[in-house]
Structure formats: structure tokens, C-alpha cells
Amino acid sequence: MDVKKILADVKAKNPGQDLFLQAVTEVLETIQDYVKENPKYDDHKIVERMVEPDRIYQFKVEWMNDKGEIQINRGYRVQFNNAIGPYKGGLRFAPNVTLDTLKFLGFEQTFKNSLTTLPMGGGKGGSDFDPKGKSDNEIMHFCQAFMSELFKYIGPDRDVPAGDIGVGGREIGFLYGMYKKLASENTGVLTGKGAGWGGSILRPEATGFGAVYFVEDMLKKHGMDIKGKTVTVSGFGNVAWGAAKKATELGAKVICISGPDGYILDEAGMNDAKIDYMLELRASNNNVVKPFATKFKGAKFVAGKKPWEVKSDIAMSCAIQNELNGDDAKMLIKNGTTLVCEVSNMGCTADAVHELQKAKVIFAPGKAANAGGVGVSGLEMSQNAEHLHWTAAEVDERLHAMMKSIHENCVKYGTEKDGYINYVKGANVAGFIKVADSMIELGVC
Ligand code: 2IT
Helix, strand or coil: CCHHHHHHHHHHHCCCCHHHHHHHHHHHHHHHHHHHHCCHHHHCCHHHHHCCCCEEEEEEEEEECCCCCEEEEEEEEEEEECCCCCEEEEEEECCCCCHHHHHHHHHHHHHHHHHCCCCCEEEEEEECCCCCCCCHHHHHHHHHHHHHHHCCCCECCCEEEEEECCECHHHHHHHHHHHHHHHCCCCCCCCCCCHHHCCCCCHHHHHHHHHHHHHHHHHHHCCCCCCCCEEEECCCCHHHHHHHHHHHHCCCEEEEEEECCEEEECCCCCCHHHHHHHHHHHHCCCCCCCHHHHHCCCCEEEECCCHHHCCCCEEEECCCCCCECHHHHHHHHHCCCCEEEECCCCCECHHHHHHHHHCCCEEECHHHHCHHHHHHHHHHHHHHHCCCCCCHHHHHHHHHHHHHHHHHHHHHHHECCCCCECHHHHHHHHHHHHHHHHHHHHCCC
16 A cells, blocks of 8 residues: 555545545545555555545525525535445534545545444534534524435435534434424434434443543553543544543542634533533533633633643543644653643644553543543444333443453553554554445455
């Protein structure tokens, strides 16, 4: 496999798609040794076939705001790879969403879904719609208009979307209501649904909980415990909320959360009231964390800065891609951070990953650490297919088992000669093998 040539081709074919190229570069650089040792992959041109999405839908979304003005947005669904199961992956609504964003996410999703142990292919979709400052009514109208086109391309055994940034339980409700009406069926084609209408218990918590289980496994492997550790978390949305909740429950002290406006430093750590307030902040549609410092005495708001400047044992990126760069990584290393867990998809720049690994910091890539979210989505699909509802204990046990299996696979394929566990390499190789072998068995089609 000629990594340079494949990357040059990807770059030439996808001009200006820097995020997609970043995601592909990381995977190719870390799987190349394994691919060279196993010539069957080159014989079947697997890598070249994997970097090309199966298909991409782009559509216009027209809707009316509360003032009666016509609005036009762009909608997308990238169906990346369905070798091991129906396309599966979230929908992102944010003003900076482009095709590049969704191609990088769809590519990552293919490897992540393979790691979960469940039969799910990779896909991603979304829109440049900006939920900030919109009324609930406007969000409903947008979701309905978006689904009136998307429903043509999805199905419970074809492509199963879910939430991502800007798409939570409320949006899934509006989207599912419209799908159900248009398709004349109630088959659970979206995941992240409400518990009363087909959703799985623990799906809202799953990404954050799974990431903390993964952190626990990494610490255990290195002879440490999460109890008593300080944790900085970025973001304040669904993923940050779940991570803060589980880390606190396990005896860690979460001292930071953040938003686009800056970060909150709360030396006393999170408690139930503070964690619940994160949900209120998100529901307000304002996308700021500053009010947290007004509400809770002792919490300090630091404007315009990222939480990575705060000293802690564990850092968890739970906001957005490339939110932790090389300089941030150097700061974390200087502050003696033990473990960095990328929870957002591609939360760290390539520079940051390089710095952290060079300094032998324990580092988890997002596609391993955040796989619990889509993992429990997969469990929601199973429950929908058998028309049953599992208990929280059952779902949590399966989530634990998935994260444990992902950790074991990372150790198996990522342990280097000096004993350092390269979790990035481990996750990419393990994710690759299942998809690649399936593609070979399925033939050229
Ligand atoms: O990035 C992700 O894995 C998600 N946004 C969740 C996808 C899903 O289908 O639950």
C-alpha cells in the first residue's frame, strides 16, 4: 500500500476537504504496517475502496421562520460504507457543517461502528442549520422539512440516523414524528428516541458513560484508579453531561466544562444540581456556559479560553473536532496530565496527538472512546427489531462489555515494542480488519 499515493489521490479528488483528509491520513498512517503484512488487502484494493463513500445525497431544505420569512438550508446524508451492516451514524446541525465535515465523520464512523462488535455500517448527515436563538417552533419546522427529503434515503435495515451536535432528544422527536407519518410505519428508523416511543434507556448517557468506562479501563491497565482524580471536560452538551455524570459518580472531581464563550472552573467539582443545570443550559438554545458561574457560587467563568490550561489528572475533549491543538497538548504535558481522552470525533489535531504520544501520555482516540453512543444506538435497533424494551441494568452491562472489548482490541493491535499502548493505531487496525475482511468476502460490487 502506497500511503503517499493514496493520500495524494484523496486530496486531488476532494479539493478543500481538509477534515476528511486529516481523518484519512491518520487512519492510513496507522494501518499501513498491518496492511503490508497482509497482502490480501492490497490485492483487493481495500484501502482505495474504503476512502471513497458509497454515495452522498445533498438536498435543499426550505422552511418558514416565526416571522413568516422563507429560509433555505442545505441537507446531506453521506452513506459511507455498509459492508458490515446498515449505514448508521448521527445528524449534525451547525452553521459550519459542510460536505467535508460529514465525509470525515462518516469515514470515522465506519471504523468506530466496526469496533462496537455490532453489525453497523458507517454514515453521517446533517445540515448547516443553526439552532442558536431559534424557537422550539422553528426547530420543529426545520426538522420536519429536513425529514421530508431525508426519509427517501433511510430505513430500518438501510440507513439509521441518530443525533450529533445540535440534534438531541427534542430534534429526534420532531424528525421521527415526520418520518413515521411520511413512511406510514413505526419501525424505529432513528435512534436516540424518547423512552416512551421506542427509545433505549441510557442512550442519552451512553457516549459520556462509555467514554468514562474506557478511561477506567485505560487507568486500570496502567495500575491506576479513577477515584480521586481531577478531570477537565470541554463542552457542556449531551456528551460532556454524560461524562461529567459518570466520572463524578465514580469518585472523580470534574472541575471544568466549557462552551464557545469560554470555560467554567469550579474547584469544588460537579454535583447533581450542577450536572442537571448543564441540561438547562443546552435547552436554552443560547450555546453559552457563562450563566453557570452566576448560578453556582465558587464557579469562575474564564472568557474566550479553553479548559486545557487548567491543571488536572485527566482531560476529556467533549465538544468538537480539532478543539485541542499542539500548543494545548504541550500545556497538558507541562502540567503533568496523566491521560487525555478524545471524546469528540477527531477532537485533537494531528499535532496534538503526535505531541501526546511522543510524551507517552495515555491517549484514547475518539472512535474508540466515544463508541458507546452508537453502541447503545445499536442496542436500540435490536430492541426495536424485537419489539421489546430492555432494563437499564441490561443496557449498561452490554455497554460495559462493548467498551471492554474495544479496549482489549486497542491493546491487542496497538501495543508497541517499548510497551506503550498506541490506542490510535489499535483502534484503527481493529476497526479496519472487520470491514476489510467483509469487503473481500462480499466481492467487488
Ligand atoms: O458520532 C457518533 O457516534 C454519534 N453521533 C452517534 C451516532 C449514532 O448513530 O448513535
